[in-house]
Amino acid sequence: MPAHRKPEAVLTEPSTTGTPLLEISDIVVNYGRIQALHGISLRVDNGELVTLLGANGAGKTTTMKALSGLLPLTSGKIVFDGKDITHMKAHERVIAGIVQSPEGRGVFPGMTVQENLDMGHYARKFESKAAYTETLDWVFELFPRLQERRTQVGGTMSGGEQQMLAIGRSLMARPRLLLLDEPSMGLAPMIIAQIFRIISEINARGTTILLVEQNAQQALTRTDRAYILETGEVTKTGTGKELLADPSIKAAYLGVG
CATH class of the missing domain: 3.40.50.300 (P-loop containing nucleotide triphosphate hydrolases)
Incomplete structure (x- = not known):
């Protein structure tokens, strides 16, 4: 070598x-x-x-x-x-x-915005409902577009919106x-x-x-x-x-x- x-x-x-x-x-x-x-x-x-x-x-x-x-x-x-x-x-x-937001975004295209965000939550579960709600509110504060489109399927979003979703999902894992x-x-x-x-x-x-x-x-x-x-x-x-x-x-x- x-x-x-x-x-x-x-x-x-x-x-x-x-x-x-x-x-x-x-x-x-x-x-x-x-x-x-x-x-x-x-x-x-x-x-x-x-x-x-x-x-x-x-x-x-x-x-x-x-x-x-x-x-x-x-x-x-x-x-x-x-x-x-x-x-x-x-x-x-x-x-x-250690949580990664990968190259190419990697959102789950058939899941809604909310379901994508919850995948981050499932990876590193919260100890309480209050902690989950606080983190979700922070993600929506950072990315208001995600809150507006929480029922939209991830694969139908623009590239910029998908990038926001990928980062938001990572943040849900705290x-x-x-x-x-x-x-x-x-x-x-x-x-x-x-x-x-x-x-x-x-x-x-x-x-x-x-x-x-x-x-x-x-x-x-x-x-x-x-x-x-x-x-x-x-x-x-x-x-x-x-x-x-x-x-x-x-x-x-x-x-x-």
């Missing part, structure tokens, strides 16, 4: 002053004989919004699937809230509080760590701006977020820290502000320079 490269630049060292919620150490993932991730390490502290940025094929979605337990590690370690979860099953990770995979994919600019404003609000209310995104401008403007992935390796990390000002990032992801 070839040795993986060290990041070419670290603009700001990952925070060591906050409380770590997620720590990934040298994870390697293979698809058969093809190595997709080459020893990725990153950290997400409690309350942070951290972004994984990279082109198609960089390994972003593979990283998210490894975190959610959908792909096994070839080597490396994943620690969540101080506990080694490297070999924990996917449904157990949801119960622990994530401690919300994994958002390409939430802006295929959406109109106005809807993208709306989705990102809501993501910022979710984070501001205390939910820790790990975001995979290709829309560098929207993501870096809001993120605490970001990791740049290239062909399965972390090549650069820094604060959102630093990366927005970095000439190589401007050229590669913002079309500037």
Whole structure:
């Protein structure tokens, strides 16, 4: 197995002053004989919004699937809230509080909005009816369109509405760590701006977020820290502000320079 490269630049060292919620150490993932991730390490502290940025094929979605337990590690370690979860099953990770809103939305097309939201509730059940109602009210506050269309079948909704539904369903599982995979994919600019404003609000209310995104401008403007992935390796990390000002990032992801 070839040795993986060290990041070419670290603009700001990952925070060591906050409380770590997620720590990934040298994870390697293979698809058969093809190595997709080459020893990725990153950290997400409690309350942070951290972004994984990279082109198609960089390994972003593979990283998210490894975190959610959908792909096994070839080597490396994943620690969540101080506990080694490297070999924990996917449904157990949801119960622990790691909840993913997947790439492509993945709504249940034959179910209503309400039924889709309740699938999140069933994945990590509430202890009381009051807690369920409070969370549902919060989702409807974030996404009023979902409340308006709670009896509409998910498959008949627009792309933007389905993205709202996918995020809302994830929130119904009360994530401690919300994994958002390409939430802006295929959406109109106005809807993208709306989705990102809501993501910022979710984070501001205390939910820790790990975001995979290709829309560098929207993501870096809001993120605490970001990791740049290239062909399965972390090549650069820094604060959102630093990366927005970095000439190589401007050229590669913002079309500037």
